[in-house]
Amino acid sequence: MSTHGLFQALQLQSVRVENKLTKTLICDGEMPAAQPGQFVMAWLPGIGEKPFSIAAKEPFSLTVAAVGPVSEALCRLQPGKRVWVRGPLGQGFALQGHRHLLVGGGYGAAPLAFLAGEIINQKEDVTVCLGACTAKEVILASVFDRLGCRIRLNTEDGSLGERGLVTASLQAELTENRPDAVYACGPTPMLSAVNVLCAHFEVPCQLSWEAHMRCGLGLCGSCELPKEICEAVGLPKGWLVCKDGPVSHSRVTHD
Numbered sequence: 001m002s003t004h005g006l007f008q009a010l011q012l013q014s015v016r017v018e019n020k021l022t023k024t025l026i027c028d029g030e031m032p033a034a035q036p037g038q039f040v041m042a043w044l045p046g047i048g049e050k051p052f053s054i055a056a057k058e059p060f061s062l063t064v065a066a067v068g069p070v071s072e073a074l075c076r077l078q079p080g081k082r083v084w085v086r087g088p089l090g091q092g093f094a095l096q097g098h099r100h101l102l103v104g105g106g107y108g109a110a111p112l113a114f115l116a117g118e119i120i121n122q123k124e125d126v127t128v129c130l131g132a133c134t135a136k137e138v139i140l141a142s143v144f145d146r147l148g149c150r151i152r153l154n155t156e157d158g159s160l161g162e163r164g165l166v167t168a169s170l171q172a173e174l175t176e177n178r179p180d181a182v183y184a185c186g187p188t189p190m191l192s193a194v195n196v197l198c199a200h201f202e203v204p205c206q207l208s209w210e211a212h213m214r215c216g217l218g219l220c221g222s223c224e225l226p227k228e229i230c231e232a233v234g235l236p237k238g239w240l241v242c243k244d245g246p247v248s249h250s251r252v253t254h255d
């Protein structure tokens, strides 16, 4: 399935509960052309359309946190119901080197689980740093564990893993276990902090950004990354999250 601008109806095969707000919707179709970090526009007639990272391509899956009208409606879907998707869209992650460090905050873990699976298939090293406010908000840790990743967990209240922000684990890894590249997905402040740390340690990083999207195809301009972020990360002004991203690649190159 590679529909880009056209919608395709997929039937829900099963639903896995990740935590109180988050579910993984496992569909009956596949998206063989999808790359980790790419996204789809998911549409429910009469409710709306929003972008979601591809969490797995076979079977096609999305991990959705219920925070508003579209995401709540998606999380209410029962097996047998349909969701309309167009994609895969955007530019995903590209593997650099052989020692890979993944950093995820919240549902940012979803595209990283897809990425970790691809890295493990290539028999390369992968460490995952996952962060959340509390233990209840950590998602997909068991998926990374089953894949065979080395995992570091951070919660802000210390209820699981080390107390503090996920960037504390990132800093420790950059110091003690220097990776060839860092791949991150999560809230904007986390991505900005990852960018600063990776620049300091001269490790290339790939960051998956979020923005308000309408067309998802580079036509409407609603997903332009703010100027300050473009300047901080070294991206040209007017960088579109849907077409040029969602993943940005830092200019640092690894020898």
Ligand SMILES: Cc1cc2nc3c(=O)[nH]c(=O)nc-3n(C[C@H](O)[C@H](O)[C@H](O)COP(=O)(O)OP(=O)(O)OC[C@H]3O[C@@H](n4cnc5c(N)ncnc54)[C@H](O)[C@@H]3O)c2cc1C
Residues within 6 Å of the ligand: 039, 048, 050, 051, 052, 053, 054, 063, 064, 065, 066, 067, 068, 069, 070, 071, 072, 106, 107, 110, 111, 209, 210, 211, 212, 213, 241, 246
């Ligand atoms: C490239 C890309 C990939 C994305 N991937 C995913 C994904 O894999 N899983 C996923 O669940 N979402 C993902 N999103 C976010 C998703 O597109 C929607 O923005 C989100 O589901 C909210 O849409 P809504 O219509 O349900 O609620 P909205 O009406 O858009 O939002 C409701 C309220 O919740 C706030 N809000 C939005 N997101 C969050 C959040 N994460 N936590 C807390 N509050 C929030 C909004 O600011 C608003 O106040 C992605 C976005 C982008 C751009």
Ligand code: FES
Residues within 6 Å of the ligand: 212, 213, 214, 215, 216, 217, 218, 219, 220, 221, 222, 223, 224, 240, 241, 242, 243
């Ligand atoms: S969503 Fe329309 S240009 Fe990106």
